[in-house]
Amino acid sequence: MLHSLTPPFFSALEGSRRVLIAGMGGGFDVFCGLPLYFALRSEGLEVTLANLSFVSFSAVSFSALAPRPLAPSLIEVTADLRVQPGEYFPEYHLSRWLAAQGEPSSVYAIEKKGVQPTLAAYHALVEHLNIDTVILIDGGTDALMRGDEADLGTPHEDAVSLCAVNELEGVKRFVASLGFGIDSFHGVSHWNVLEATAELARAGAYLGSFSLTPEMRPVQLYREACLEVFSQMPRYASIVNNSILSAIDGEYGDHHASTRTQGSELWINPLMAQYWCYELGAVARRLQYREALLPTVSMSDVDRVIVAHRGQVTVRPRHTLPI
Structure with missing residues (x-):
């Protein structure tokens, strides 16, 4: 095996034992972290899944078997x-599938709020599970937007997760995105x-890329899940993950795997x-409104910060790929 050509990301994970893979955008x-989850599990690491959740926690708390909150x-x-x-309830349905495979079935759900409650949730998770490494997963690539681009995509949840995990101490921290073009x-x-990736490469913070292909067992399990x-x-089948699975299969162009698109x-x-x-850390430092986000408590606070920033910054002209 050509170890000298292994992406730096895997070298950076050496020494990790208890890894948290968390969906950063809700x-x-x-699910975009599942190929990594199964790959790292196969190498003997303890890996736990978490997700910034779009589920109403108040509704969950009234269920017959309400889960015990580990933090507010x-x-x-x-x-x-x-x-x-x-x-x-993606986290619940994923938990059921994991249990059926004989995998650890807990999936930790983080309530959709501002940075301070999200940071408290991550602190509780890191302490509860003795985590030494956190990998935030972005389904798509808009987590790399710094704030002055012509369009930021859907930045609120990504920015909250990024700022919260950046405040953690004593753990390795990474961002991995899957779904270029979505x-x-x-x-x-x-x-x-690509501009952001080049800038991060100059800073020594780009840790490489690698492809998922159909014959990989972690990819097969990702598809099954x-x-x-x-x-x-069926009403909520993920457009992002359906698109990624289509790309893995070799589909190209205007291919629709779901009626939702x-x-x-x-x-x-x-x-x-x-x-x-x-x-x-390098991705977080690029975020121009990071400091303003830190004291936020609610998503309304987050929205006000982003709107204020967009009103103050000079938005750069839109560029398209010259290929």
Whole structure:
């Protein structure tokens, strides 16, 4: 094996023993971390899944088997919760699938709030699980937007997670994105994504990229998990993960795996099936409104910070890829 050509990301993980893989943008982002989850588990590491959740915690707290909060904005989701069929709850349906595979079934859900409650949730998780490494997963690439681009995509949840984990001490911290090209649906120019990657490379914080291919066992398990959970939540099947799976299969261009995307034009492409990896601290330092986000408590606070920043900054002209 050509160890000298191994992406630096894997070298950076050497010495890690207890890893937290967390979806940073909410929704189905945690699913984008499943190939890494299974790969690291196969190497003998203890790996736990978490996700910034779009589920109403107040609704969960009234269920018959309510999970015990580990912090005010953190719950442990397990397969024995009682959830109505078809209900939007990706973390629960993933937990059930993991349990059926004989995997540890806990998926930790972090309430969708501002930086301070999110930081408290991560502190509680790191202490509870004795975590030494945190990998934030972005389904897409808009987590790399620094704040003055022509369009930021959907920055709120990504920015909160990024700022919160950047405040953790004593743990390794990384960002890995999967789904290059998907955020064009939200107006992101991938010229800016590659610009950010080049800037991070100059700073020594770009840790390489690698592709997912169909014959890899972690990829096969990722596919099985997605398809099973989508079958349990047919109205909410993830556009991001369906697009990534299509790219892994070699589909290209305006290919639609879900009726949810009918009427729009997609660009499924091989780069969607590629992880792009970075040192988290350097990504956080690029975020121009990071300091203003730190005291936020609610998502309304976060929105006000982003709107104020966009009103003060000189927005750069939009560029498109010259290829």
